[in-house]
Amino acid sequence: MTVSPEHYTEVNQLTMTLDGEPVSFTEGETIYEVAERHRREVPTLCYDERLEAFGACRLCVVEVEGIRNPVASCTTKATDGMVVKTQTEGIEKHRKTLLEMVVSENRNVDVDELSGYSSQEMTNLVDRYQARTGRFQGKKSGKSNTDDKNPFILRDYDNCISCYRCVRVCAEREGDYAINVMNRGFHTQIITEFNNDLRDSDCTFCGQCVQTCPTGALGDKKALRDADTPGEVKKTRSVCPYCGVGCAVDLLSKGDKIVGVQPAMDGPANEGALCIKGQFAFDFIQNADRLKKPMVRRDDGQLHECEWDEALDRAAEGFKKVREKHGRHSVYGIASGRAPHEAAYTMQKFMRAGFGTNYIDNCSRA
Amino acid sequence: MSNPLKDMEKPDVIFAIGTNMTECHPVAATRLKKALTQGATMVVVDPRKTRLAKMAHLHLPIRLGSDVALLLAMAHVIQREELYDLEFIADRTTGGKAFVEHLKPFTPEWAAEICEVPAEDIEQAGLIYGRGAPSAIYYTLGITEHICGVDNVQSLCNLALMTGNLGLEGGGINPMRGQNNIQGAGDCGAVPANFPGFQPCDNPEFAEKFSKLYQREIDAERGITKVTALNESGKSIHAMLIDGENTVVTDPDKNHCEHALKSLEHLVVIDLFLTETAELADVVFPATAFGETDGVQANTERRVQRLRQAVPPVGEAKPDWWIISEISKRMGTPGFEYDSAKDVFNELCSVSPIYAGLDWDRIEHGEYHWPVPDKDHPGTPRLHEGEFKGGMKGVFKIINYRDPAEVISDDFPLWLTTGRRLQAYHSRTQTGRSAGIEYLLSEESLEVHPDDAEELGLVHGGMAKMSSARGEIEVPVKVTDMSPKGTVFTSFSFANVPVNILTGGGYDPVTQTAELKVCPVKVVPA
Ligand code: SF4
Ligand code: SF4
Ligand code: FES
Numbered sequence: 001m002t003v004s005p006e007h008y009t010e011v012n013q014l015t016m017t018l019d020g021e022p023v024s025f026t027e028g029e030t031i032y033e034v035a036e037r038h039r040r041e042v043p044t045l046c047y048d049e050r051l052e053a054f055g056a057c058r059l060c061v062v063e064v065e066g067i068r069n070p071v072a073s074c075t076t077k078a079t080d081g082m083v084v085k086t087q088t089e090g091i092e093k094h095r096k097t098l099l100e101m102v103v104s105e106n107r108n109v110d111v112d113e114l115s116g117y118s119s120q121e122m123t124n125l126v127d128r129y130q131a132r133t134g135r136f137q138g139k140k141s142g143k144s145n146t147d148d149k150n151p152f153i154l155r156d157y158d159n160c161i162s163c164y165r166c167v168r169v170c171a172e173r174e175g176d177y178a179i180n181v182m183n184r185g186f187h188t189q190i191i192t193e194f195n196n197d198l199r200d201s202d203c204t205f206c207g208q209c210v211q212t213c214p215t216g217a218l219g220d221k222k223a224l225r226d227a228d229t230p231g232e233v234k235k236t237r238s239v240c241p242y243c244g245v246g247c248a249v250d251l252l253s254k255g256d257k258i259v260g261v262q263p264a265m266d267g268p269a270n271e272g273a274l275c276i277k278g279q280f281a282f283d284f285i286q287n288a289d290r291l292k293k294p295m296v297r298r299d300d301g302q303l304h305e306c307e308w309d310e311a312l313d314r315a316a317e318g319f320k321k322v323r324e325k326h327g328r329h330s331v332y333g334i335a336s337g338r339a340p341h342e343a344a345y346t347m348q349k350f351m352r353a354g355f356g357t358n359y360i361d362n363c364s365r366a
Numbered sequence: 367m368s369n370p371l372k373d374m375e376k377p378d379v380i381f382a383i384g385t386n387m388t389e390c391h392p393v394a395a396t397r398l399k400k401a402l403t404q405g406a407t408m409v410v411v412d413p414r415k416t417r418l419a420k421m422a423h424l425h426l427p428i429r430l431g432s433d434v435a436l437l438l439a440m441a442h443v444i445q446r447e448e449l450y451d452l453e454f455i456a457d458r459t460t461g462g463k464a465f466v467e468h469l470k471p472f473t474p475e476w477a478a479e480i481c482e483v484p485a486e487d488i489e490q491a492g493l494i495y496g497r498g499a500p501s502a503i504y505y506t507l508g509i510t511e512h513i514c515g516v517d518n519v520q521s522l523c524n525l526a527l528m529t530g531n532l533g534l535e536g537g538g539i540n541p542m543r544g545q546n547n548i549q550g551a552g553d554c555g556a557v558p559a560n561f562p563g564f565q566p567c568d569n570p571e572f573a574e575k576f577s578k579l580y581q582r583e584i585d586a587e588r589g590i591t592k593v594t595a596l597n598e599s600g601k602s603i604h605a606m607l608i609d610g611e612n613t614v615v616t617d618p619d620k621n622h623c624e625h626a627l628k629s630l631e632h633l634v635v636i637d638l639f640l641t642e643t644a645e646l647a648d649v650v651f652p653a654t655a656f657g658e659t660d661g662v663q664a665n666t667e668r669r670v671q672r673l674r675q676a677v678p679p680v681g682e683a684k685p686d687w688w689i690i691s692e693i694s695k696r697m698g699t700p701g702f703e704y705d706s707a708k709d710v711f712n713e714l715c716s717v718s719p720i721y722a723g724l725d726w727d728r729i730e731h732g733e734y735h736w737p738v739p740d741k742d743h744p745g746t747p748r749l750h751e752g753e754f755k756g757g758m759k760g761v762f763k764i765i766n767y768r769d770p771a772e773v774i775s776d777d778f779p780l781w782l783t784t785g786r787r788l789q790a791y792h793s794r795t796q797t798g799r800s801a802g803i804e805y806l807l808s809e810e811s812l813e814v815h816p817d818d819a820e821e822l823g824l825v826h827g828g829m830a831k832m833s834s835a836r837g838e839i840e841v842p843v844k845v846t847d848m849s850p851k852g853t854v855f856t857s858f859s860f861a862n863v864p865v866n867i868l869t870g871g872g873y874d875p876v877t878q879t880a881e882l883k884v885c886p887v888k889v890v891p892a
Contacts, residue, residue, distance in 0.1 A: 151802030175399030175421075199806060204392065204788060222802060236676035239663050239732075241656035241796075244543030245371065245393045246665025248732065251657050251676040258657050258677055268732050269371055269665055275392035276789055281800035282657070285680070289639050289799060291652035292681025303640075303650060308682065312689075315607075315649045316696035318632035322605035332595040332603050335556035336610030336686070337548035339653070340661025340673055342710040343686030344547070344554035345562065346702070347609055350690050351589075353580035354699040358558050358567045358589030362551035363611040 016082040031073035031084055032060055040086045043095055043125050045102075046163035047074045048118070048212050050265075050272055051172055057163055059095055059125070062086045070094065092129075099131035102161050111159065111216030113233055114223040114252065117262045121214035122161070148197045152205050152280050154219035155198075157189050166190055166209035166218055173273060178203040190218075207279035211263060211272070222280055223252060223260030231255045237264060240278035241338065245269055247278050258285055319354070328355040335362040368538035369502065370667045370735065370747040375400045376536030379498025381491075383411040383433065383522070384508020384883075388418050389788040391506075391542045394666075398504075407498070409491050411436065412508065413783060414813075414849050424490055427850045428481040430781045431512055431770035431884040436488060437521035438767065439477035442469045443492025444528060450496075454530030458753065458760055465524065465762035480767060496529055500537030507544060508785075511882040513771045513872040520763040527760045533750035543666040544786075550664040553721070553736070554714060558589035563718030579717055581700050593878040596622070600629025607634045607693070609686055610653060612641040612795060619836060619870035619880075636689055639795050652683040659685045660707045662729065664736070667747070670724060671732035770884040771872020774852075778834060778886035780818065781853040784865055785883075794859045810863035811844035813855040814889070819845045822889055829892035834885050837867035840892050854889060858882075 015024050018038055025034045030053060035042050045057040053074040061070035065083035070091060073084075085091070102122070103109055109126050111119050126132055148155050164181060167190065171177050178201045182191045192201035210218045231254035240247040248267025252260040261282050265272040294311030295303040322330055331354075335347040344362065351360040374397035387395040395418065402408060402421060410422035411433070419425040428436055444450055445466055455462045474492070478485035495501050503526060509518045522539055531537040543549050555562035565572040573586035595603050606627070627633055627646045635647040644650045658679040664670050687710050691702035704710050708726040715721040723738035723745075734745040754760055774781060789797065789807040797803050812832065814824055824830055826845040831838060832854075841856060841863045849855045858865050872881045 149805070151805050174396055175403070204388075205806065206392065234676070236657070236674050238657065238673045238676065239546070239665075239671045241546050243391050244546060244549060244666035245391050246546065246663065246667075246669060246671055247393050248671065251674075253657075253676045256677050269667065269669060269671075270393050273393045273396055276803075276806075277797060278393075281797045281803055283801055284638075284796040284799040285655045285657050286677075287639075287799040290655070290680045291638060291640060291644075291650065291683065293652060294682070295640075295647075295650040297648045303645070303647070308684075308692075311649050311651060312692050312696055315634045315651075315693045318634065318648060319605055319607070319693070320697055322632050326602075326604045330602060330604045332590075332592075332606045333556075334592055334595075334606065334608045334611055335551050335554075337545035337551050339610050339686045340547060340659070340663055340707070341550045341554050341714060342661050342707045343609055343653075343690070344551040344556040345710055345714045346687045346690040346694075346704075347607070348555040348562065349580065349701065350607065350694050350699070352555075352561075352576060352584050353582060353701055354694055354697055356577075356582050356584045358585055358587070359595065360556055360589060361558055361592035361595070362548065362556045363545070363592075 014078070014080050016078050016080070016084060018084050019086055025078045029078050031062060031064075031071070031076050031078050031082075034078050035062070035073060035084070035086050042073055042086055043128070044074060045122060045125070045161065045214050046165060048165050048169065051165065051168045051212075054164060054168065057098070057161070059098055061091060061094065063088055063091060096129040096131050099126055099129050103131055105161070108159055108216070111219070112224060112227040114227055114260055115154075115210070115216035115219035116213055117211040117265070118165075118214050119216040119219065150198050150205070150221075152207065152221055152276075153198060153210055154221045154224065155190070156217050156219065159215045159217035160190060161215055161217075163214060165212040165214065169208045169212045174204070174206060174208055176202050176204060176206075179209065205276040205280065206274060207263075207276070208273065220260055222283070226254060226257065226259035229254045229257065229259065233259070235262070240274065242277040242281070247274050249274065249278060251282070258282060323355065329357055329359065331355055331357075331359065333360045335360065337363045367540040367542070367667045368532060368749040369536070369540055370669075371397060373502070373536050373538070373748070374398055374504075374540075375404070377401055377406055377498065377500060377502035378536065379494055379501035380406055380408040380504065381411075381495050381501055382408065382418060382422075382504045384518075385504055385506040385542060386412065386414070386416045386418065386508070386785055387504065387506070387542065388416065390544065390786050391666075392788065394542060407494055409494055411491075413781075413853050414855060415847065424487060424494065426481070426483050426487055426491060428483055430783050430853060431514070431881075432477075432481040432767070433509065433512070433518045434514055434521050434765055435472075435477040435480040435767040436491070437518070437525060438469065438472040438765065439474045439488050440492035440495060441521075441525055441528060442472045443474060443489055444496035444525070445469050447493065447496060449493070450528045451530030455528060459527050459762060460759040461762035461764075462528070464764060465528070468764050495525060498529075498531070500534040501529065501531050502537050503531075503539045504542060505540070506542045508883060510541075510874075510877075510879055512879075512884060513874050513881045514768060515874040515879045516876045517765045517768075521765050523760070524762055524765070527762060532760070533748065533752060535748065538748070538750075541666070546665075547663045549666060549668065550662070553664055553718070555718075558591055561717075562714055563720045565719070576717075591878040593873060593880070596626040599626035604630055605632035605634075606630055607636075607690075608643060608647075609636045609690070610638070612637075612643050620864050620866045621837065622870075623866075634693070636686055638683075639799075641795055651689045652681060653689065654679045654683045654685050658683065661685070662707070662711050662726075668735045669732060670721070670729050670734050670736060672729055771881050772835065772884070772886050774886045778888050780887050780889055782832070782834070782868065782885040782887040783849075783853060783855050783883050784858050784869060784885075785855065787857050787859065798859075810841055810856060810860040812841040812889070813844050813846050813849050815847055815849055815851045815853070816845050817851045818854070818889075819843065823891050824889065825891075830889050831892040832868065832887050832889045834868035834887045835871065836869075839863055839865065839867055841865075854887065
């Protein structure tokens with residue numbers, strides 16, 4: 001494809017200098033977005049690309065020629081001819097100091113990765129900047145509400161850094177406005193409307209606050225039940241098994257055990273969102289009630305566990321017998337609206353190839 | 367859905383009817399909330415004051431089963447105010463003249479009598495929908511689970527056709543599918559009317575095609591529906607294979623259903639749990655669950671996505687396709703020599719024109735919406751752009767209002783409607799077995815308006831006896847103004863409140879969908 005001259009100039013109209021390198025950008029992009037595209041690793045804490053930039057943590061500051069103080073790159077729009085430095089010694093020192101302050105206010109820097117999708121963000125930055133010094137050993141901020149009995153969301157505000165990501169995801173993405181921030185600084189708490197348990201608020205337990213929290217102050221209580229289970233956490237991309245929206249998920253497993261679910265941030269149908277069912281109702285899979293062996297009804301009228309061969313033969317014989325006795329229009333198949341395509345396809349083929357009838361339906365009528 | 371989910375952030379006007387979206391499709395609802403913050407106007411039609419209804423600019427709590435009357439009157443307003451799209455009607459539809467003629471008597475005042483909402487609100491709904499650029503329709507089972515389910519859907523189509531709201535970004539007619547793969551079950555041909563890919567069974571060309579593929583003569587006529595099959599059980603139907611459906615709890619008229627399954631000579635059930643239905647079987651097979659098997663699923667926007675195995679199956683559980691194939695092989699049926707889910711899916715693609723351009727590897731990242739007619743096709747996120755399939759015309763249907771199968775009477779003076787709740791799914795065989803859910807939703811309840819509660823002597827938390835022409839159940843009372851006076855609501859999620867003993871007074875004559883959304887009942891303190 002040839003690029004027409006007009007097109008060429010239009011795309012290249014806006015340029016800026018990023019760490020000495022001329023780069024182009026499109027109208028409306030922030031410095032952070034431009035830097036990100038060019039693989040500059042600008043640290044962030046209050047930033048979540050799905051949310052409006054907030055500019056609270058100031059970790060993402062950069063130097064802009066002609067402006068005296070460093071600016072927050074996540075909230076500052078790139079302008080034509082701008083000269084930006086993302087990694088000067090001064091800036092890096094400033095970032096380290098900020099992180100040290102944050103660390104000193106928090107009880108834990110290390111939280112289990114099962115806490116949530118973003119839970120390692122702060123830990124990773126603290127390690128990158130070697131900020132584990134305890135230089136500001138001071139008061140602990142916040143107050144935990146770990147006595148909230150809800151079984152899904154851990155609320156441990158000793159680890160809160162007031163980035164407001166949870167509040168913003170609830171408002172901006174979910175439209176639920178279930179939580180807010182009370183006080184600032186050391187006394188910050190994320191509270192519900194009447195400062196009571198989440199169950200008594202507008203919270204729908206979609207878990208989005210948990211997944212965006214960069215410190216584990218909000219954690220996935222269900223997944224954390226397996227924090228001490230040995231083994232690496234493995235992620236497997238799949239799709240929620242409940243409603244027809246088809247939200248993409250990452251199943252978290254340790255060994256042979258499913259321990260949790262995280263939303264797929266790049267899931268095409270959900271773009272990182274989930275609801276309570278997709279987020280928290282996964283453990284039916286390994287519930288003790290699951291059928292483990294085939295069963296057949298014996299002469300005593302009861303169902304008994306048996307080997308596969310016996311059950312498969314009984315099933316096949318039964319259909320053959322009915323077909324012989326009552327003809328091929330005496331057998332019917334009902335497919336599931338929950339099982340995958342392969343189940344539905346083989347079910348309809350079972351009827352059409354096995355009996356030559358279209359005696360097949362599914363449960364969409366229920 | 368005619369349009370992709372991402373279009374839900376873009377309508378100018380949202381017309382949501384018979385959908386409790388914030389509870390049943392919560393993630394889709396977040397997109398509508400976004401559209402609202404960007405200035406969209408929303409009209410919600412639902413007897414109940416749902417969360418979605420509370421967010422609406424206009425809420426019409428119409429009487430159960432009166433949708434057709436409302437939609438006729440809205441069309442009447444659009445016609446009277448000349449809000450139609452003449453170009454679209456001329457180029458892409460037929461039957462417009464007769465339709466317009468038909469609309470004349472159906473004024474908002476006429477509909478107000480039937481729907482029990484003010485005529486002005488009906489007028490407004492027509493004006494808002496008619497003026498939207500574009501307007502999008504969203505609906506779920508609140509539209510289809512009626513004896514007039516097909517009429518309801520066609521009335522919605524009429525509205526979209528007369529205003530040209532099809533094939534537009536942010537417009538369309540968008541049914542939200544309730545189950546994760548109910549779309550897929552249809553795509554795969556697990557319906558009595560179509561072979562895979564919606565190729566009609568009663569067209570000899572397709573019957574011949576599949577007879578060849580499956581190496582035996584297949585009837586060139588539709589099969590009977592599930593409802594008919596259950597009615598025929600013990601009469602002409604003597605054996606059934608049921609895959610993963612708790613028919614006894616989720617289908618209407620429980621007693622009838624249980625009796626039907628018991629009268630079979632041979633019942634085989636494949637499921638995860640020993641459900642109420644499996645307990646009646648002669649043979650039960652343990653199927654693999656989500657997370658234990660590879661497979662494919664299609665969502666409500668026709669997006670074809672892969673499921674992946676994360677852990678080994680519990681016990682000796684096997685994939686459904688494997689179990690069904692094994693039974694088939696043992697019956698001597700040819701064509702079931704599959705080694706993997708991939709083999710099965712690729713065969714589906716080879717026989718279904720809407721999947722012709724897909725295969726197992728191409729859907730790795732889930733970016734395709736069917737139809738994908740060939741390998742170079744990018745997929746079809748939005749249907750009906752520019753023209754309808756094959757250059758066909760959109761047909762206006764002449765629809766008339768009719769009463770539900772059963773209407774309230776002195777014996778059964780209250781309307782009962784049923785639905786789902788956010789935290790529970792269907793008969794709870796899965797959500798009920800997930801830790802923590804019971805903290806939020808531990809038991810069923812019957813929502814009763816405070817005025818009705820007082821009149822009937824019901825107290826919040828007390829038990830009520832609820833009966834219909836078919837049976838009687840007991841259920842705890844929740845006094846709330848969620849439902850309008852004269853209407854009560856409960857879900858069908860708890861086995862100890864088998865509400866499907868009561869429902870099932872009638873069926874849509876075309877689809878045989880049961881009228882689960884309307885059931886006259888009597889409620890007294892227990
Ligand atoms: S709880 Fe987490 S996400 Fe919320 S403000 Fe505190 S650190 Fe940020
Ligand atoms: S996470 Fe919720 S909205 Fe998404 S597919 Fe699952 S049940 Fe539906
Ligand atoms: S990331 Fe920019 S201020 Fe926090």
